[in-house]
Each structure stands twice: as C-alpha cells, then as structure tokens.
Amino acid sequence: MQILHIDSAITGDASVTRQLTAKIVARLNADGDATVIYRDLNQGVPAIDTAWFEAIRVGVEEPTPAHQDRVATSDTLLGEVQAADVLVIGLPVYNFSLPGQLKNWLDQIARAGVSFRYTAAGPEGLLTGKRAFIAYAAAGTPMGSDMDHASGYLRHMLGFVGITDVTFVAADGLAFDRDAAMARAQASLDQIAA
Template sequence: MKQLLRIDASMRKTGSVSRQLADRLITKLADKNNYEIKLRDLTESIPFVNESWINANFTDPAERSSEQRAILSYSDALVAELKSAEALVIATPIYNFGVPAALKAWIDMIARARETFQYTENGPVGLLEVKKAYVIVTSGGTQLGSEIDFVSSWLHHILGFVGIKDVQIIDGSGLMIDQEAALNRADEKIEAA
C-alpha cells in the first residue's frame, strides 16, 4: 500500500486551522489514492541538532561508534519515514514570520548529506523520491507571496533540495484579516488536489 506522510507543525492540538485543513486534504487524498497514512506530530518533541549529532552525522557510517549510531537513530527513523512515503503533507502555521521551531528541527533532522541529498560536481542533488508534497500554510496576518512571507519559498526550496520537486502550496494565510476568504482560498486548492 502506498504511504502518505503527514507532518503537523502547529503546537496547538485543538483549534488549529492548519490541522483542520490537513484533515480535509488527507481525507480527499486517502479516498482518491488509497494511501496508508503515517502521522508525525511535531508537538511530540523533535530534538535539535547539537555538536554530538553533527559529529556523528559527518563520521563515515562504517566508522560510527554505537553511541554515534544511537545519536542518529531518531534522525534515521525520520529519514526512513520520508523514504517510504509516496506523498507528503506538511501543515504549518507561520509563527513570527517563520516556521515553528519544531518544523525547523524536523527539517534539520531529515536534510542529511548522503541520505536525502548528495553533493556532486554540478552541485547538490536531492535523493528523495517522494512524488508530491502538499504544504498547507496558515497565518494570522502574513499573506503568502508578500514581502514578509519567508515561509512558502523557503519550504519549496528545502523540499526541492532533498529531491521533492512537485510541491503544491495551499494558502491559508491572513486568517485574522479575512478568515472566510483565507479558508475559501485553501479549500479551492484542496478540492483541486
């Protein structure tokens, strides 16, 4: 069965618009494609990269100590989830003009040389074979595509960097400006998914 990996980045488990929109999108995609859904809820503590992690990651895999393998085991599990997914849904709010810290930590855990990308003489090449990514972005006041939107283009770039080229942004921004318009705009994209 094909897998769809869902990443929830909102720190709110109840009342989260990004989670509600993801529920709608997941229902539509699962019905249409018969996906098995794997959920990664980022409220459940994603570790930050630290010096020990960096040293372990940049040690040749054949030469890693058991301690270094243990340090990388969580990251290895996240990478394995991505490698087994055919599709990806990331649902994230914008916090203070950026992604939540937990989503940044998740990206730091999965963006790994020799695992999800490699450097070549022609520059970096992504290694993931996820066919499609849907990125739901919600905000109170930051409008996607505006000069203060630092989230949508960054997510599009980092996903492409690891090999996910087909990225659809679902715009749920400006909820505190015009909630109805923001939700209608997002729902149109979800219907077209």
C-alpha cells in the first residue's frame, strides 16, 4: 500500500491536523509495510496562473522555462496522487474554509483528461479506487454546519477526480472544549482499519 500524507496547517507542531494525520498514517501503517510519501503544503504550492494555463490546458508549441516549470510541478503533485492507494489530508479550517495552499494543491491536480474528463453524462473522475482520510480541525466551525465551507468543498473536489471513499476524523469546537473535540476525533480514529 502507498500512502500520500498531506499536511497544510500553518501552526507547526501545535497543529491538531498534523497530530491527527500522523495518527491516521500510523494506524494505517501499523504493520510497517506501507510506503509513505509526505508532502507539507505549507512549504509552498504555486497557485495556477497564466503560464500554467498555457502549458497545461492550451499546450504551447514552444514552451518557455516558466511553462516547463509549471508542468513539472503539476506532474509531480498529480503523480503522487496517481501512485497512492490512500490519501491522508490535514484540513485545518481558517476563516471558515480550507487553507490557500490546499486549494492550490487541488487546482494543480484537477487536470482535464488526466484526473477527470467531461462526458455526455457529466464529469467523470479518473483517480478511482483510492481511499481518503481527512483530519478536520476547527476552533469554532462545526463540521457540516452552514459556516463550514471546507469539508464539503474538499469532499466534492476529491469526488470530482474520482476519490469517493472519504472518511473524516473531526476535531471541531476546539475553542470551546478542546478535550471533548480531541476525544471525538480519537473515537473516529479508533474506527479506522488498515
């Protein structure tokens, strides 16, 4: 099994999502047989831009170094997802939504003809047969509430590229009762089987 472990929190070792993703990966890799690829999106994920659009979507005849750089970055990020059997993604909620670097990563991997395609019946995800575990943490945004613009969006985007087996481990309400939030998250962790 190959696990892609993705963190995106800006709070370093104090991050609840980083703690939860590490626990999820450890649980999934209890026998030590998995290959784990780690990517910290807080180290930087470029936003898509005109050079990305020209290189990836249009396909310029004579690519510049900027075009080549955009393709290489996107290919690397998408290749990690394609090779993974399981994705473990940290989803800290900032201002009711996901971090910009996680949005940038999603934009990099959502590529027509590679990770999804349009059909007469609508879009079809091409990254099927994978599981995803999402570590959701929020100080005051309850998961699934009207204020939560993070979990539904991430679930939708993963489904859009074909990853529909998605499990959330949520530690929400941390600002109100941290112990209770962590206990709920641990109960969800205890349900995860490798």
